[in-house]
Amino acid sequence: MPASVKNAFRKPEPWSALAPMLVDVAMGRKAADLVVRNGRWVNVHSGEVIPGTDLAISGGRFAYCGPDASHAIGEKTKVVDARGRYLVPGLCDAHMHVESGMVTVTEFCRAVIPHGTTSMFVDPHEIANVLGLEGVRLMHDEAAVQPINVYVQMPSCVPSAPALERAGAEMGAKDVTEAMDWDNIIGLGEVMNFPGVVQNDSTMVGEIAATMEAGKTVGGHYASSDLGRPFHGYVAGGPADDHEGTRVEDAIARVRQGMKAMLRLGSAWYDVASQIKAITEQGLDPRNFILCTDDSHSGTLVEEGHMDRVVRHAIEQGLRPVTAIQMATLNTAQHFNLERELGSIAPGRVADLLIVSDLPALAIDEVYARGVRLARNGKLEADVPAYPYPARVKKTVRLGKRLNAADFDIPAPRAAGRVKARVIGVVENQAPTRALTAELRIEKGVVSMDRRNDVCQIALVERHRGTGGVTNGFVSGFGYTQDCALASTVAHDSHHMIVVGTNKSDMAIAANRLGQVGGGVVMVSQGRELALVELPIAGLMSDERAEIVAGKAAKLADAMREMGCTLNNAYMQHSLLALVVIPELRISDVGIIEVTAFRTVDLLLPS
Structure with a gap:
């Protein structure tokens, strides 16, 4: 590995230690490590593009930003001619889950660096629900x-709703208090x-x-359309941001209450276009809006992009390019109290830069x-070595027994x-579901499924303690037309196993296959395995390179389409069907959950 790339893995020294050197470089008393000349400076502080700009960088931080850095x-200074191109701050993802990419932190970074992401604020509550x-x-x-900035939010809800699900682990205030002293913890993950x-x-x-006392940021998650008293009580309780809005009134309400409205464009969540109207049509101050991805599939990362994709989409909705970039850089840094550290091209800041x-x-x-x-x-130039995970975290799928078709039978109150x-x-491109009958x-x-009317079976298989438990229900929206079953040990947030199928024998085969390989996602049709993505780390992440995982995920998507599913990024929809904190109807290891009332309900209704 070249020495210059090795240095990238070393975080810059604190500004206080480098300040005298930065002053000397700015004054011409010392030479810079790198000078970028003749660029157009996208200044997110002033909201303007400044032509004819030079940047001088030393010790991994910007020392000079101005018209002439020849001094x-x-x-030994490396000089790069920008040739009139734009100098843009590195992009920040304000809220996301690495595990949704099916890869490790290292592989996620390898995938997103070429797309301009240089800072991420990650909430590892997926692995927390399995391993605590x-x-x-x-x-x-x-x-x-990592060679980029990856800050970690301490998961707040493990399990996400204690009365409605049993995860693989439990955490509470004592754990949060302990984690707040860890070097890389930036705040509390989505509440x-x-x-x-309330x-x-x-x-x-x-x-x-505990988070407030540590002086760190509390992440929000208010997944309800009720903007009355419960919303006001939630805001009063401390969360400082929210990414669960889907309507323009959601974004407006959050900003008016002093929260940051996080607008997400993930692989399957398309919530920017509706909410950005709060700025483009209602004229609200864009400083209080932040762009994020929340959940991005490995295929999306490799083929479509990451935060660059979100920024382009925001621009397409009518935002000025500089405003969209502010919402993916400076606004994020300010929200996490890191304005003096990152999020802009300015003296003293970490030298994260896009040409x-x-x-x-x-176009990066x-x-x-x-x-x-x-x-x-x-193309990635840095050689980022794989990060080793211990063998014990690859043995987390415990079914307790070999499943058969009868485990997916739903007993009826009468014989016929x-x-x-x-x-x-399922609602395409959104996290909420509908409560249908x-x-x-x-x-x-x-009780039989109704394939003609797109009603197939869903089952949640307990996989943490080996109880052999199976919760059965019905789901609509995938459009499967063939005999098939899709099983996944990624099942937000408790991460048991979700199996959706039109054929119970295939459902059993798919579930047993994941027990055999230690977790992942598999599509089976008439006893034949069509696609498999192995995810041995906690049943959530692969230990292979991101490109390999993306290739397997693409084969999975092809198999789903072959079985009749036309949903955009249908696997992401599948993986959220057990998320008991987002309305309206979900499935968990304790039953069918009516999220709007936060209660279990009977699958079958009275005649």
Whole structure:
């Protein structure tokens, strides 16, 4: 590995230690390590583009930003001619889950660096729900050795809703208090238990208080359309941001209450276009809006991009390019109290820089982090070695028994006839589901699915403690037309196993296959395996390179389409069907969950 790239893995010294050197470089008394000349400075502080700008970088930080840095050039200074291209701050993802990419932190970084992401604020609550505090610590330590800035939010809700699900681990205020002293913890992850905050649940109150006392940021997650008293109570409880809005009124309400509205464009969540109207049509101050991804699939990262994709989309919705860039850089840094550290091109800040040839299209030619070029023309130049995970975290799928088709039978109240059942309705490109009902046939005392009307079966298989438990239900929206089953050990947030299928035998085969390989995602049709993505680390992440995982994920997507599914990024929809903190209807290891009322309900309705 070249020495220059090795240096990128070393975080810059604190500004206080480098300040005298930065002053000397700015004054011409010392030579810079790198000078970028003749660029157009996208200044996110002033909101303007300044032509004819030079940048001088030393010790991984900007020392000089102005019209002529020739005084900072010495014999050993590397000089780059920007040739009139735009100088853009490295992009920040304000809220995201690495595990949703099916890869480790290291592989996620390798995938997104060529797309201009140089800072990420990650909430590892997926691995926390499987491995508890040990899982958080593993990802925290991996994040700390990356060539870009990866800050970690301590998960707040493990499990996400204690009365409605049983995860693989439990954490509380004591764990949060301990983690706040870790070097790379930036705040508290999304507080999903919004009823707990409103009801002053002692765990939620304790976790938020511990974060506030540490002077760190509390992340929000208010997944309800009710903007009345519960919303006001939630805001009063301390969360400082929220990414769960889907309507323009959601964004407006959050900003008016002093929160930051995080607008997300992930692989399957398209919430920017509707909410950006708060700025483009209602004229609200864009300083209080932040762009993020939340969940990005490995295929999206490799094929479409990351935060560059979000910024382009925001520009397409009518935002000025500089405003969109502010919402993905400076606004994020300010929110996490890091304005003097990152999020802009300005003296003293970490030298995270993009050289961009087309600003509205955000065509990224070169990516620098800490003053070192890591990617060029969409290709990673840095050799980022794989990060080893211990063997014990690859043995987390415990089914307790070998499943068969009968485990997915739904007993009926009588031998024949029809019965009304609750059905989880998938909503394309959004996280919420609909609470539907369907009239279904009873055959030999078992309720049948209705493939003609797109009602197939869903099952949640307990996989943490080996109880052999199976919760059965119905789901609509995937459009499967063939005999098939898709099983996944990624099942936000408790991460049991979700199986969706039109054929019970295939459902059993798919579930048993994941037990055999230690977790992942598999599609089976008529007993034949069509696609498999192995995810041995906690049943959530691969230990392979991101490009390999993306290739397997693409084969999975092809198999889903072959079975009749036309949903955009349908796997992401599949993986959220157990998320009991987002309305309306979900499935968990304790039953069918009506999220709007935060209660379990019967699958079958009275005649």
